[in-house]
Structures are given as structure tokens and as C-alpha cells.
Amino acid sequence: MHYTVGEPIQDAKAPEGPVEERWDKRRFAAKLVNPANKRKLRVIVIGTGLAGGSAAATLGELGYQVTSFCYQDSPRRAHSIAAQGGINAAKNYRGDGDSIYRLFYDTVKGGDFRSRESNVYRLAQVSVNIIDQAVAQGVPFAREYGGLLDTRSFGGAQVSRTFYARGQTGQQLLLGAYQALERQIAAGTVTMHTRHEMLDVIVSGGRARGVVVRDMVTGEIETHLADAVVLASGGYGNVFFLSTNAKGCNTTAIWRAHRRGAYFGNPCYTQIHPTCIPVSGEYQSKLTLMSESLRNDGRVWVPKTKGDSRPAHEIPEVERDYYLERIYPSFGNLVPRDIASRAAKNVCDEGRGVGPGGLGVYLDFADAIRRLGRDAVEKKYGNLFEMYERITGENPYEQPMRIYPAVHYTMGGLWVDYDLQSTVPGLFVIGEANFSDHGANRLGASALMQGLADGYFVLPTTVGDYLAGAGDFGDIAQEDIEEAVGQVQDKIDRLLSVQGDRTADSFHRELGKIMWDYCGMERSEESLRKALELIPELKKEFWARVKVSGVNEELNQALERAGRVADFFELAELMCLDALHRTESCGGHFRAESQTEEGEALRDDDAFAYVAAWEWNPDGTPVLHKETLEYEYVKMTQRSYK
Amino acid sequence: MSTMNLTLRVWRQKGPEDKGRMVTYKVVDVSPDMSFLEMLDVLNDRLIVEGDEPIAFDHDCREGICGMCGMVINGVPHGEQRATTTCQLHMRHFNDGDTITIEPWRAAAFPVVKDLVVDRTSFDRIIQAGGFISVPAGSAPDAHSLPVQKDAADAAFDAATCIGCGACVAACPNGSASLFTAAKITHLGLLPQGQPERDSRAKAMVEQMDAEGFGGCTNTGECTAVCPKGIPLSTIARMNRDYLSAK
Amino acid sequence: MAVTGAVMVLFLVGHVLGNLKMFSGPQAFNDYAEWLRTVGEPAVPRRTVLTLVEVVLAAAVILHMWSAISLARRANKARPVKYAAKRKNQASGYATHTMRFGGLIIVLFLVWHLLDLTFAVVNPAGPAGLPYDRMVQGFALERWWVTVFYALSVIMLGLHLRHGLWSAFQTLGVGNARARQGLSAGAAVFSLLLVAGFLAVPFAVMIGVLK
Ligand SMILES: Cc1cc2nc3c(=O)[nH]c(=O)nc-3n(C[C@H](O)[C@H](O)[C@H](O)COP(=O)(O)OP(=O)(O)OC[C@H]3O[C@@H](n4cnc5c(N)ncnc54)[C@H](O)[C@@H]3O)c2cc1C
Ligand code: HEM
Ligand code: HEM
Ligand code: SF4
Ligand code: F3S
Ligand code: FES
Numbered sequence A: 001m002h003y004t005v006g007e008p009i010q011d012a013k014a015p016e017g018p019v020e021e022r023w024d025k026r027r028f029a030a031k032l033v034n035p036a037n038k039r040k041l042r043v044i045v046i047g048t049g050l051a052g053g054s055a056a057a058t059l060g061e062l063g064y065q066v067t068s069f070c071y072q073d074s075p076r077r078a079h080s081i082a083a084q085g086g087i088n089a090a091k092n093y094r095g096d097g098d099s100i101y102r103l104f105y106d107t108v109k110g111g112d113f114r115s116r117e118s119n120v121y122r123l124a125q126v127s128v129n130i131i132d133q134a135v136a137q138g139v140p141f142a143r144e145y146g147g148l149l150d151t152r153s154f155g156g157a158q159v160s161r162t163f164y165a166r167g168q169t170g171q172q173l174l175l176g177a178y179q180a181l182e183r184q185i186a187a188g189t190v191t192m193h194t195r196h197e198m199l200d201v202i203v204s205g206g207r208a209r210g211v212v213v214r215d216m217v218t219g220e221i222e223t224h225l226a227d228a229v230v231l232a233s234g235g236y237g238n239v240f241f242l243s244t245n246a247k248g249c250n251t252t253a254i255w256r257a258h259r260r261g262a263y264f265g266n267p268c269y270t271q272i273h274p275t276c277i278p279v280s281g282e283y284q285s286k287l288t289l290m291s292e293s294l295r296n297d298g299r300v301w302v303p304k305t306k307g308d309s310r311p312a313h314e315i316p317e318v319e320r321d322y323y324l325e326r327i328y329p330s331f332g333n334l335v336p337r338d339i340a341s342r343a344a345k346n347v348c349d350e351g352r353g354v355g356p357g358g359l360g361v362y363l364d365f366a367d368a369i370r371r372l373g374r375d376a377v378e379k380k381y382g383n384l385f386e387m388y389e390r391i392t393g394e395n396p397y398e399q400p401m402r403i404y405p406a407v408h409y410t411m412g413g414l415w416v417d418y419d420l421q422s423t424v425p426g427l428f429v430i431g432e433a434n435f436s437d438h439g440a441n442r443l444g445a446s447a448l449m450q451g452l453a454d455g456y457f458v459l460p461t462t463v464g465d466y467l468a469g470a471g472d473f474g475d476i477a478q479e480d481i482e483e484a485v486g487q488v489q490d491k492i493d494r495l496l497s498v499q500g501d502r503t504a505d506s507f508h509r510e511l512g513k514i515m516w517d518y519c520g521m522e523r524s525e526e527s528l529r530k531a532l533e534l535i536p537e538l539k540k541e542f543w544a545r546v547k548v549s550g551v552n553e554e555l556n557q558a559l560e561r562a563g564r565v566a567d568f569f570e571l572a573e574l575m576c577l578d579a580l581h582r583t584e585s586c587g588g589h590f591r592a593e594s595q596t597e598e599g600e601a602l603r604d605d606d607a608f609a610y611v612a613a614w615e616w617n618p619d620g621t622p623v624l625h626k627e628t629l630e631y632e633y634v635k636m637t638q639r640s641y642k
Numbered sequence B: 001m002s003t004m005n006l007t008l009r010v011w012r013q014k015g016p017e018d019k020g021r022m023v024t025y026k027v028v029d030v031s032p033d034m035s036f037l038e039m040l041d042v043l044n045d046r047l048i049v050e051g052d053e054p055i056a057f058d059h060d061c062r063e064g065i066c067g068m069c070g071m072v073i074n075g076v077p078h079g080e081q082r083a084t085t086t087c088q089l090h091m092r093h094f095n096d097g098d099t100i101t102i103e104p105w106r107a108a109a110f111p112v113v114k115d116l117v118v119d120r121t122s123f124d125r126i127i128q129a130g131g132f133i134s135v136p137a138g139s140a141p142d143a144h145s146l147p148v149q150k151d152a153a154d155a156a157f158d159a160a161t162c163i164g165c166g167a168c169v170a171a172c173p174n175g176s177a178s179l180f181t182a183a184k185i186t187h188l189g190l191l192p193q194g195q196p197e198r199d200s201r202a203k204a205m206v207e208q209m210d211a212e213g214f215g216g217c218t219n220t221g222e223c224t225a226v227c228p229k230g231i232p233l234s235t236i237a238r239m240n241r242d243y244l245s246a247k
Numbered sequence C: 001m002a003v004t005g006a007v008m009v010l011f012l013v014g015h016v017l018g019n020l021k022m023f024s025g026p027q028a029f030n031d032y033a034e035w036l037r038t039v040g041e042p043a044v045p046r047r048t049v050l051t052l053v054e055v056v057l058a059a060a061v062i063l064h065m066w067s068a069i070s071l072a073r074r075a076n077k078a079r080p081v082k083y084a085a086k087r088k089n090q091a092s093g094y095a096t097h098t099m100r101f102g103g104l105i106i107v108l109f110l111v112w113h114l115l116d117l118t119f120a121v122v123n124p125a126g127p128a129g130l131p132y133d134r135m136v137q138g139f140a141l142e143r144w145w146v147t148v149f150y151a152l153s154v155i156m157l158g159l160h161l162r163h164g165l166w167s168a169f170q171t172l173g174v175g176n177a178r179a180r181q182g183l184s185a186g187a188a189v190f191s192l193l194l195v196a197g198f199l200a201v202p203f204a205v206m207i208g209v210l211k
Helices: A021-028 A052-060 A099-109 A117-137 A169-187 A251-257 A293-298 A325-326 A339-350 A366-372 A374-392 A447-467 A478-498 A506-516 A523-545 A557-583 B036-051 B121-128 B150-160 B166-173 B178-189 B196-212 B222-226 B235-244 C001-022 C028-038 C049-080 C099-118 C131-138 C142-172 C176-207
Strands: A042-046 A065-069 A188-194 A195-202 A208-215 A221-225 A229-232 A268-276 A299-303 A361-364 A399-412 A426-430 A610-615 A623-628 B004-012 B019-030 B097-105 B112-114
Touching: A021 A117, A021 A447, A042 A052, A042 A208, A052 A169, A052 A188, A052 A447, A052 C049, A065 A195, A065 B004, A099 A117, A117 A169, A117 A447, A169 A188, A169 A447, A169 B150, A188 A195, A188 B121, A195 A221, A195 A251, A195 A478, A195 A557, A208 A229, A208 A478, A221 A478, A229 A251, A229 A447, A251 A426, A251 C028, A268 A293, A268 A339, A268 C099, A293 A374, A299 A325, A299 A339, A299 B150, A325 A339, A339 A399, A366 A374, A426 A447, A447 A523, A478 A557, A506 B036, A523 A557, A557 A610, B019 B036, B121 B178, B121 B196, B150 B178, B166 B178, B166 B222, B178 B196, B178 B222, B178 B235, B196 B235, B235 C142, C001 C028, C001 C049, C001 C142, C001 C176, C028 C049, C028 C131, C049 C099, C099 C142, C131 C142, C131 C176, C142 C176
Parallel strands: A042 A065, A042 A229, A065 A188, A229 A426, B004 B097
Antiparallel strands: A195 A208, A208 A221, A268 A399, A299 A361, A361 A399, A610 A623, B004 B019
């Protein structure tokens, strides 16, 4: 697969000046819409996760006419509900030296210098308001005996800035946003369409003016028109088939937008989470994350010798290799996700893995139980232990957990400017669906923060600025609507007409395996070229052999899946191409060819300190636009967690 | 552990208008490590290839948190395993040769959409009636300006863990949504932030629940027994009290 | 439900205490029965208070039945399609599932009971007999089936109250979660005492302690 290099892009929207003042400046410069006009302006929001739910609720509160969509039966079920660990905020309630600046610094560094300083600084600033907002909504964060909010340190941070609600932080935050959303639905400012899947964007006169959706119950193809469209459709980790994402997570919304002109930023940046329950068999439909907080008290180890098949308790202390503590003495079991994941892969590749297929390492709580007592451990992690036991049938109080890395989060996504607007005017992208704030690696507990920052605080300002000019947008051309509907209809007809002999899931599984093997934790020129050979072949086979039973005019889950898999194929190719072109290693993107002598990721700042924004090209050769990244505040250094 | 062969009796219903019926399927070589939904995935893959329509069922997270999955398994919502969602139910709890009956949630306020999929938007409307605290974004005071007693915070959390799955309704002999409604009323009613709207919330939500066509509660406790999150019955007492005092 | 139930419970408490007067001998019991009819005299005519009690009681029974029926009908409407698999009860306590059936038995019992001991049409002592004699003859050993029927009904009533009382607290939202656990135990003890109290008299008669 080839590509060409196009014009560089720059994000002109971030104001100049000291980084601390940029967001204030931008807010002040943003044009306001008068309340009477707001009622006439329509905004479509795709997705009801933390990003979309909070955005729709807030836009509704502001008085816009909002139409919101999700594919589940209720907005409360968006995948954000599954987030366990917590949400970061620079509140410094602990007085342990945290500050907005430090959160900013940690995030830029954690992202391995592949994110924008302006955006990250704003994120750290707004983080403070998120906690206030959530608490006021009744989100039951963990509290201390004094009645004040409790925090913990999380995912490699050296300060305690993560707010949490047991192991269900995402659920509680999402329910807060969902309740705010339902309140607006009752007030009539938001119209909700559940069980509707967005299948295309309507672009007219160079602006995003609506969407084409399928009513998943009746199969009806509907069009909805608006003055601005917001995509908050989440991440695309399910391109790997097995991931910690919910089964329905897909790339369709953003991929369709990409095909309509929105650039795709850094598609290859994928985060692999180190603590997931290993695969148990071929039928496996998804992977389950065990919260990273477990690494606070659990110790990771494997046997020192290859092929040691004794049960864990028979392996004496001296024959165990606590490899994270050994290699990274100062961070130990708390090294960032990418490092912990790769280290696990390495020991398993050496043949020292444990459990079925040797694909697992131990996460051992014996020490913690000895030190804190079983009750204390149960109090902290009880629900996670229970979940583990339910899935594996093993009791983690008695034998160590087995964990293995799994695809978890995608830092890449549609390219957006400082205003969260894509390259298609009027098309905004928020939450995990955009590429914006995490660079090449996301820190734990920062995705919830970003989704809510975007939805509650950033987008409502910037969309307003855009909509202030809505009078001049012009009419929506009928042929643009028809063209989009035609494309959607056409794809559905094609899927239904193949009538082959394999299910969409079986193709998806195979695609996922290719991605995991060749574009997973470690990538090389050779593996990526191989993937770029295999994917188009499989895609061709898909279109020749896929079997979709039933018809369009009904609830048809086979059809839904087939449509999503078709888009994953196209995305997978772009991911591999992006990974291939970026010959450096950075964050979650590890190129075998670019590593230090100790096997750590080696960046190449001279050649790659840019965002890769890919433009869709119908002829099959994507165009690469580079946005150069500059660091005025955080000096670029090689990450080291030794 | 060796694999199992099972007989499934599954409710099939083409759409809301269809009468629906039980259909029997055999599934072979079921691994005990499979989840219940993975077992159905395997069956569905086979049905699709054979040109049949797969059994429609709702699911998303498959981690027991989104509340989307749910079917009545051998007469018990989410199956007999306690405190478990269908997606977290594993086949190791069944035996080789078992016959398993699978039905959708049955309630007038949860009409069947297709097969095992039901429409639970009535729950959303109950929340719309008052299951929130009214704070527009950006208007909140500093989070530490309002300490909350740990006990209250913990109890509120227990109620807040409801995943909105609807198993309580499916299990209740009266088809009542009391546990779901009470969980939200309790969560918000226990927090200081929730006080200003406490009475009006309880009144509006209970009235909406009745208007949706759910049955009345006679305190039989089936709901809490099947609730995957173990929402306690005391929430219902609290709802009743708030409701009575709101009049 | 809770309110009407409570009215009936109050009556039952009085009733069982009254019944226990049987153990104080014929005189005491007959006086008590007489007192029931004359209480309040001469301020109000004979039987005023008793009639009032009867009216309230009748209203309570009717309202209670009416609510029970409308709840049942609502439940039926809330689940028009039944489950194919036999529902397995997950909650403990069979009492919770016998409320409707139990209530019906109790009402049937009431009909018999009124015919027997109040109007005494089916009582061997006849309408003219003294209350004490009606009891003694009514529960005589050769009429063991009457006693058995009473016993079964009263046990049913106990079960009904065991759940009903706790349920009433729940419905009225009394107390907090911990207190309500105590209430549940209290309801059980109360029901047990009540059943024992009611059964004491017929059995005492049957085995000849009272004659
Ligand atoms: C298991 C797990 C644990 C995590 N834990 C943490 C944590 O502790 N801390 C943290 O910060 N982050 C965590 N994350 C990451 C974080 O949860 C997500 O990145 C974040 O919630 C994404 O939110 P979102 O609003 O962007 O998208 P989502 O919550 O994924 O919402 C997507 C929405 O888009 C809708 N949608 C998607 N496609 C379409 C379509 N085609 N048509 C219509 N609607 C569509 C869906 O219905 C849904 O409503 C975790 C992630 C996982 C998987
Ligand atoms: C036709 C006869 C009866 C029927 C059908 C009946 C039915 C019921 C039912 C279904 C309930 C549960 C309602 C709920 O918990 O909300 C109930 C509760 C109750 N019943 Fe009865 N019952 C009958 C007679 C009686 C009698 C004779 C008494 C007492 C002497 C009684 C006392 C109670 C009490 C105290 C409750 C609890 C009220 C509550 O929970 O709100 N019932 N009854
Ligand atoms: C087994 C124990 C019982 C005995 C021995 C008993 C005895 C009596 C007697 C002797 C009377 C007549 C009193 C009079 O007219 O002077 C009476 C009346 C009555 N009993 Fe009972 N009873 C018993 C149980 C019950 C129960 C369980 C109930 C209710 C569920 C009940 C309800 C009534 C009622 C409603 C009356 C009529 C009161 C009136 O007319 O004012 N009894 N009982
Ligand atoms: S109360 Fe329990 S059973 Fe009912 S919806 Fe909530 S989680 Fe499900
Ligand atoms: S099962 Fe039904 S009767 Fe009440 S206690 Fe639960 S809602
Ligand atoms: S699929 Fe989410 S709870 Fe079961």
C-alpha cells in the first residue's frame, strides 16, 4: 500500500502566548450565540458515552436543539460505563505537590512527546472543574472518614490524583452524565434516538450538515439534518477483535467521516493494557480488564526457568523472577502500561509464561495479604477478585492471578484542531474518537478526564463559536443527502447479496489475529508488510464469502456486525500503513527496529515529532499531512522509568 | 474439564407483532470456560451459515456492567447463579446433557422487540421523571465545599451500582420496577446534594413507574435475589417513605 | 394495604387477649363478652362501640381485599405473557408467596367463624348459648375437625402476618435498613405468639383443660 505526502497542516486555533492563558484567551475570543437563536440551531451528537453524553446534556442546557444517537437500547450503556480505575484531576487535595502544571507535564511526557502542549495544558486545567461537576451531580466518589474525597495514585503517577468510585468510576461518571442527559430529554432540548447506528455523514457546501442512520429495529434508513455534527463514538480497539472494549464498539462512525474528508490522526497508536485476563479458548469473544490499580499491591512474576510447569505455590521464592521490580527498580510494578505490557510479552516469548499456551504472567497478592491482611485486600479489590474468579474459576486469594496484555485503547482517531473540529467544517470529534490529547500513549485515568473535559467544557464553547456563523451556511443540497443515503443503501444491499458461507465474526476474528500478530505490541517493517499483504486478501474474501442472513427491514444483528467488520478492514490497512511509515518507536507504538540497547522504545524526534494526519483518497493511496509538534514547556527527553 | 452437549429451548419471536414460540436447538462441545453468551455466539454462527437468523439478544460490555444483557434462564433472570449477569454466567455451572430454557424478560412495560431482545426505554423515562440532580455544567461549587459522611457516601454508592438491566422486573411476581426506581431514589436521596429535589423526585419517579404499566410491590423480595448488583430491599422502604412524605 | 392490615392486626391483638380470658373461668369470659356489648353505656346505647368496631373491621376487610385484588390484577396486566419455565423462587420464605392464597383461606375461615361463634348457627350451643359454652361445645373433642380447621386457618393467618407485618413496615418505610432486620424478626415472633394465643383455647378445650 502506498501513500503520498501532502501539505503540512497546522493547528491555527490554539492562541499564542503563555500556555496557561491560551484556553482563557480562546474562550474569550469565542463568539457567543444569543439565547433566542440557540433554540433554532441544531446539533447532532453521535454517541452517549462520557464525551457524547456530557456534550449533549450541556448543549441542551445551553438551549440548542440537540439530537443524540447511540446504538445501545439506552444511552446509559455506552462503553464508558466499563471504566474501572478512576479519573485524574489536578486538585492537589492531598497537598502532595500536584498541580495543573504537573499533570500537564506528566501527560506530555507519558504521551512520549507526541501530543500538543496547548491541548494537554487545557485538559489539566479543566480536570479540576470535572470533579466539581461530578460531585454536584451526585457521583458517589470514594470518601475518607472526614467526609472529603479520597484519591489514589494510578498508572505510573507519583502523586495521588486519581479520584475513584470503587472499581466502577466510569459507571458512576457515566450515570451522572446520563442523568443530566435524561433531564434535558425531559426538558425537550435533547431528542434521543437509541438503537440507531450512524452510517454516514452528510456533507453539503463543504460543511457537515447531517447524518444518515439506520433504525436498528425497523431497518429504516433515516436522515437527520443539523448545523453541526459531533462525533463521540468512542475508540476502535475492536479492530483487533479481542480487546477490552465492549462488543459493539466500532469504527464505523469515524471511518465514514474519514471517507467524507476528515483526516485520521495517528491511527497506529494503540494502547495495550498489561493487566487483562488471558484468553481461555477459541470461542473467546472479548477480553476482560483487571483494573490497573491491582498493580499497586500485586507483584508481577514468572518462573526463572523456561517451561516450569509447577503450580505457582510450589515454585520457591528464589526461583521466581519479579521482572518488573528487577528491570525498573524505581517504578517497579507501577511502570507505564506500554512498558509493563511489552515486558510481559518478552518473558512469554522467552517461554517463561504461565497458564494455557504460556500466554500469561502471575500477579501475586500473597505479600499484600500477608502485609495488610486478607480483609484489607478484600476491601480494596474484592469486586475485582470476584470478577476474576467468576471468569476463570480460580481463587486469587489462594493462587496468583494470571494476567496478559490486551488491546485497550486507541490514542489515534479523527484529527481535530484546538477547537476539536475536524478537517470537515462543522464536524466536531470528541472523546476517544479523536486523536487529540494523549500522544503516543495514554496515562491511566486520563481518558475519562478527556472525555468529560471535551463534553462538558471545551466543545460547548467551541461549537458555539462555530454556530455563531450559522446564518451563512446555506441550504443543504438535496443531492448531497441522496448521495449519502444511496451509499449507505448500496453497502447494505451488497452485504446482503453476497450470501456466502462464512460469518462476519469469523472474518473479524481472523482480521484481529493478523492485527495482533503483525501490528500489535511489537511491529517491524517485515510484520507490517506482511499484514498489508494479508488484509487486502482477507478483505476480498470477505466480500466474496460473507454470509448475512435475514433482511434489512428488521432487527438484524448479523447485518450490523458485517457492516462494522467491513469498515474495520479499511481502517486496519491504514493503521498498518501508519505504523509502517513511522519507523521510530514511541509510546504504544513499538518498532522492533528502533530500540535502545536495553530494549526500550527509541524515539526519533528529528524525523517524527509530528502528528500523522491521513487523508482518504478514493483511489487507494492515502495522503499524509504532517502537523509538526513543538515543545516550549516540557523538554523532550527519552522516557526512562528505571 | 471435558465439554458438554446441551439442549436449548429458546424463545423465538420475529417481531413485536409475532406470537413467538419455543424452538429447540442442540449445541455440542460446549466448553465449561465459555460464558453463556459465548455459547450462544457459537450457536448463532452455525445458524447464520445455515441461512437461519441468529438468535437476537442484547449485550455489549460482556463484563457485567453495562446492563444490556439479560435473559431468563430456566425461569430465573440471569440464571440461578447469584449476583451475576448473563454475560458473566459461565457454562461451568451447567452439566452435560442439561436442557436449558431461555426466555426474554416478560413485562408489559418491556415489550419484546425480537427473540430475547426487549425494549427497556420505560426505565429511561423513569429517570427522566426525576432521577437526577439539577446542576448545569460549569455551575458547580468546589468539590470539597460539601463534605459527605463516609457512611452516607458508601450507602449511596451501594444503591448507585444498579446497572438498569431490568432483572428485578423480570423476577418480580407483580412485574414491579420498584427496586430499580428505589435504587436511584436512594442513591440521590442519601447525598446532601440530592436533598433539595428529594421529595419531588420520589413522587415523580414513582408516578412515572406506575404510568409505565409496571406492577405494584408486595415486598416479595424476588427482585433483590436476582439483582446482579444485590441492590437491597431497604431501598424500596426508603422510596416508600420519601414518596409518602412527599404527598 | 398496610393501613387496613394494621387495623385488622389491632383487632386480632384485642381478640386474642379476650379469648385468653377463657382461662379465667366461665364467669370472667361471659362477663367480658357482656362488657364488649355494654362498654360505653350509658353514654351510648348498648352495642354502639362493638358495632363501630364491627363496621371499621368490615371496612378494613373489604378494602384490604379490594387492594389485594387490584394489586393482583395490576400484576397480571404488568405481565401478560407468562414464563414457560416454571418460575423458581429465589427469595427465601414461602410466606411471601402465600399471601393471596392465604388471605383467601382466612376469609373463608372468617365466614365459618362468624357463623360458628358469633351467630352460632353452626354451633352446638346454638344462638341462645352463653359465649363460654359455645366455645367449650364448639371445640369439643368429637368436633375435632372444627378445631383442626381453626388450627390450620390460624396458622395460615400467622404466615400471612409474618410476611404482612414486615411488609407493612417496608411499605410505610419505617426505620432504617438495620432496624428493619429487627422488624422482620419481630414480625415472626409476634405472629408466632398470636398463633399460639389463638390456638391455646381450642386445644385447651379439646384436651379437656377447659370445660
Ligand atoms: C475496560 C476499560 C476500562 C477503562 N478504564 C479506564 C479508567 O479507569 N480511566 C480512564 O480514564 N479510562 C478508562 N478507560 C478508557 C475510557 O473508558 C474510554 O476511553 C472512554 O470512556 C471513551 O468514552 P467516549 O465517550 O469517547 O466513548 P464511549 O463511551 O465508547 O461511547 C461511544 C458511544 O458512541 C455510540 N456509537 C458508537 N458508534 C456508533 C455509531 N456508528 N452510531 C451511533 N452511535 C454510535 C455508542 O452507542 C456509545 O454511546 C477504560 C476502557 C476500558 C475498555
Ligand atoms: C381476602 C383476604 C385477604 C387477602 C386476599 C389478603 C392479601 C394480602 C396481600 C396480597 C398482602 C400483601 C400486600 C403488600 O404487602 O403490600 C396482604 C398484606 C397484609 N395482610 Fe392480608 N389478605 C387478606 C386478609 C387479611 C387479614 C384477615 C388480615 C389480618 C387480620 C390481613 C393482614 C395483612 C397485613 C397486616 C398485611 C401487610 C400489609 C402491607 O404489607 O402493606 N390480611 N394481604
Ligand atoms: C381459634 C381461635 C379463635 C377463637 C376461639 C375465637 C373466638 C371468638 C368468639 C368466641 C367470638 C364471639 C365473641 C362474641 O360475639 O362475644 C369471636 C368473634 C369474632 N372473631 Fe374470633 N376467634 C378465634 C380466631 C379468630 C381469628 C383468627 C379471626 C380473624 C381472622 C377472628 C375474627 C373474629 C371476628 C371478626 C369476630 C366477630 C367480632 C364481632 O362480631 O364483633 N377470630 N371469635
Ligand atoms: S435493581 Fe438490580 S436487577 Fe434491577 S435494574 Fe438495577 S441492577 Fe438490574
Ligand atoms: S420482587 Fe416485586 S413485589 Fe416488590 S420486593 Fe421486589 S418489587
Ligand atoms: S453485556 Fe453488559 S452487563 Fe452483560
